[in-house]
Amino acid sequence: MLLMRKxxxxxxxxxxxxxxxxxxxxxxxxxxxxxxxxSPSTVSRELGRNKKKHGG
Structure with missing residues (x-):
């Protein structure tokens, strides 16, 4: 069976x-x-990434 990844x-x-x-x-x-x-989770992840980079 071939698994399809998103x-x-x-x-x-x-x-x-x-x-x-x-x-x-x-x-x-x-x-x-x-x-x-x-998706809202994409926005949330992006904000989390940037928070870490900018000392938040």
Whole structure:
């Protein structure tokens, strides 16, 4: 049996910037996710990654 793995796509720099602006404007992670076409968990993971990089 051949297992099919889901192919993941990296966020574009535009999507990352949209997340940044959304958070800066006080938007919810769900709202940001809907506006850029990704799941809320994707936004959450991206924020977690950046928090670690920027000393948060």
């Amino acid at each position: 192919k993941y796509k990296q966020l574009t720099s535009e999507q990352r910037y949209a997340i940044y602006l959304g958070i800066k404007n006080g938007d919810s992670q769900r709202t940001i996710a809907e506006s850029i076409g990704v």
